[in-house]
Amino acid sequence: MSTITQPEKAVRAHPVDDPNRSAARRSRARAGIARRSAHLIAAWVVTLIFVIPIYLAVSGAFKTQEQILTEPLALPSPFTLDNIVGALQRPDHLIQSGLLNSILVTVATLVLIIPLASATSFWISEQRPVIRGVLLAAFALGLMVPPQVVLQPIVSLLQSIGLANSYPGLILSNVGGGYLSFAVFLYVGFLRTVPREVVEAARVDGAGELRIWWTIVMPLVRPATATVGIFLGLWVWNDFLNPLIILGPLQGQTITTGIYQSVGTISTDYAQLFGVMFLAAIIPVVGYLVTQREFIHGLMSGASKG
Amino acid sequence: MSTRQRSRWGLAPIAGIAIILYAAFLLWPLVSSFVTSFTNSSPLKATSSFVGADNYVELFQDPRLYRTLGFTLVVVVFVTVVSNALGLLFALLLNSPSRNYRVMRTLVFIPQVLSGVIVAFIWRSVLNQNGLLNSTLQSMGLTDEAVSWLGTPELATFSICVVVSWMTIAFSTVVYTASLQSVPSELYEAARVDGAGALSRFRNVTFPMIAPGVTISVTLCLITTLKLYDIIAVLTGGGPANSTQSLAFFLVEVAFTENRFGYSSAIAMFLLLLTAVVAYSSTGLLRRREAHL
Numbered sequence: 321m322s323t324i325t326q327p328e329k330a331v332r333a334h335p336v337d338d339p340n341r342s343a344a345r346r347s348r349a350r351a352g353i354a355r356r357s358a359h360l361i362a363a364w365v366v367t368l369i370f371v372i373p374i375y376l377a378v379s380g381a382f383k384t385q386e387q388i389l390t391e392p393l394a395l396p397s398p399f400t401l402d403n404i405v406g407a408l409q410r411p412d413h414l415i416q417s418g419l420l421n422s423i424l425v426t427v428a429t430l431v432l433i434i435p436l437a438s439a440t441s442f443w444i445s446e447q448r449p450v451i452r453g454v455l456l457a458a459f460a461l462g463l464m465v466p467p468q469v470v471l472q473p474i475v476s477l478l479q480s481i482g483l484a485n486s487y488p489g490l491i492l493s494n495v496g497g498g499y500l501s502f503a504v505f506l507y508v509g510f511l512r513t514v515p516r517e518v519v520e521a522a523r524v525d526g527a528g529e530l531r532i533w534w535t536i537v538m539p540l541v542r543p544a545t546a547t548v549g550i551f552l553g554l555w556v557w558n559d560f561l562n563p564l565i566i567l568g569p570l571q572g573q574t575i576t577t578g579i580y581q582s583v584g585t586i587s588t589d590y591a592q593l594f595g596v597m598f599l600a601a602i603i604p605v606v607g608y609l610v611t612q613r614e615f616i617h618g619l620m621s622g623a624s625k626g
Numbered sequence: 627m628s629t630r631q632r633s634r635w636g637l638a639p640i641a642g643i644a645i646i647l648y649a650a651f652l653l654w655p656l657v658s659s660f661v662t663s664f665t666n667s668s669p670l671k672a673t674s675s676f677v678g679a680d681n682y683v684e685l686f687q688d689p690r691l692y693r694t695l696g697f698t699l700v701v702v703v704f705v706t707v708v709s710n711a712l713g714l715l716f717a718l719l720l721n722s723p724s725r726n727y728r729v730m731r732t733l734v735f736i737p738q739v740l741s742g743v744i745v746a747f748i749w750r751s752v753l754n755q756n757g758l759l760n761s762t763l764q765s766m767g768l769t770d771e772a773v774s775w776l777g778t779p780e781l782a783t784f785s786i787c788v789v790v791s792w793m794t795i796a797f798s799t800v801v802y803t804a805s806l807q808s809v810p811s812e813l814y815e816a817a818r819v820d821g822a823g824a825l826s827r828f829r830n831v832t833f834p835m836i837a838p839g840v841t842i843s844v845t846l847c848l849i850t851t852l853k854l855y856d857i858i859a860v861l862t863g864g865g866p867a868n869s870t871q872s873l874a875f876f877l878v879e880v881a882f883t884e885n886r887f888g889y890s891s892a893i894a895m896f897l898l899l900l901t902a903v904v905a906y907s908s909t910g911l912l913r914r915r916e917a918h919l
Binding site: 359360362363364366367370371373374376377380388389390392393435436437439440442443444455458459461462464465466467468469470471472473474476477492493495496497498500501504528529530532533554557558559560561565576577579580583588590593594597600601604605607608609612616 | 752
């Protein structure tokens with residue numbers, strides 16, 4: 321950088337009409353453009369190398385098995401929908417039932433956890449510092465515990481209350497586990513930024529707590545709700561070990577466990593594999609593209625609170 | 627006083643439900659796991675008895691513990707170093723408001739939203755013996771024989787490190803991008819006026835300012851890799867010769883394949899302690915560094 325600033329000083333010393341000046345400026349501008357385009361090209365090259373696996377899978381979903389093997393990097397030619405159609409026509413209905421089950425588990429978890437966590441967080445924020453500290457410390461534990469550590473006791477618990485190998489069992493363990501910790505921490509952190517006066521004013525007007533929470537607090541914490549919804553939705557959707565063990569093989573499968581259990585055996589048929597992958601990944605990827613701003617914003621606020 | 631009291635108890639039933647669920651599905655399992663680790667409990671037996679510290683004695687004499695711990699630490703260190711170094715590099719390279727760079731950032735972040743199962747399946751098609759990497763290398767004449775990327779302990783370990791890093795780089799990049807964008811541009815201007823070169827500006831301005839981002843990215847990389855399971859399950863199934871089993875994988879094997887709940891609980895306690903030590907010491911160390919800068 322010092323090489324740039326020095327000629328600048330030198331130029332400034334010259335009279336205004338010095339022809340050297342415009343020449344120097346032109347060459348500097350040229351150097352700047354060259355550097356910027358070199359940077360742009362380098363950035364594209366690195367980015368494209370990084371996403372090659374995604375390209376292989378997406379383009380492979382529309383290629384023949386033969387073309388995948390002979391020209392993995394080429395664009396689909398001939399373009400074929402056979403892999404997609406084949407994935408949708410599997411006799412085990414892997415895609416349809418897997419997506420349906422994943423949607424069910426994800427939506428049910430979110431519908432339960434969002435009001436539960438936001439109301440609890442509001443309630444915690446209103447407690448005396450000692451109680452608040454104890455509860456937050458207990459919830460902090462859930463942010464760190466690896467899911468494998470608590471999995472077997474959860475399975476035993478579900479067995480004893482008659483919810484083993486069931487969707488309600490899986491959903492309950494999602495709602496009560498580490499995800500709740502994440503949601504509570506996010507909401508409690510966000511509630512600190514909500515002005516107290518609004519809540520106090522409603523209280524003076526005689527509104528009940530339930531009403532204050534639902535009509536005043538919930539709209540105010542909407543950004544936190546977006547973050548909780550996006551992240552927990554993604555995590556629950558992508559979850560693998562919990563549905564694998566808690567649901568077991570007999571109760572149908574979510575999309576992740578379904579792929580693991582039924583595609584494993586045919587995985588050298590890349591055309592079919594990529595067709596299945598494409599359909600399985602399309603919902604989270606489109607969701608990410610649509611909510612990208614909230615996604616990245618939420619990641620930062622979520623991560624800094626966690 | 628009455629409003630204050632109402633504010634304490636109005637939402638108490640809902641909070642109570644949440645706390646009961648949390649107690650049932652997180653706190654109780656931790657306690658239960660701790661208690662079970664001192665028994666020979668198994669779903670195959672009607673009763674279980676107290677065996678003292680036997681499970682822990684067995685665990686510390688079990689060669690599988692040292693093998694899986696070794697593998698886990700290799701992956702944790704590799705992934706944390708690589709994904710933070712490359713994540714920061716990506717963030718610096720792509721940190722520009724113009725449209726091209728926005729598109730690139732969008733692309734780079736995609737691996738993070740895919741499930742580990744899908745990522746592992748995609749990479750398996752690349753790394754298989756007759757996979758796309760080998761066919762490309764052979765058609766370009768770079769190798770004569772197919773490389774067994776998942777077939778030898780060393781290469782399989784390396785492959786898992788690469789695949790996990792691929793996912794976490796995406797995450798680190800976003801964290802660092804956001805950190806970079808929070809650095810006030812006046813600081814760069816001031817440094818430039820003072821004649822600081824690019825390297826010196828990075829060392830004295832950028833790096834101290836993104837310290838909180840480093841804490842977040844490093845800690846989350848550590849916690850994520852310590853509980854690594856799904857990528858291993860799909861990519862290698864723990865093989866070859868059990869060489870790519872993580873501690874978490876070992877725990878699941880003992881609990882649900884060998885059905886030894888007492889022993890698996892001892893492993894669980896060990897994994898929990900390891901995670902706690904790593905997470906707290908990394909945040910502690912990095913936070914202190916933040917303060918010093």
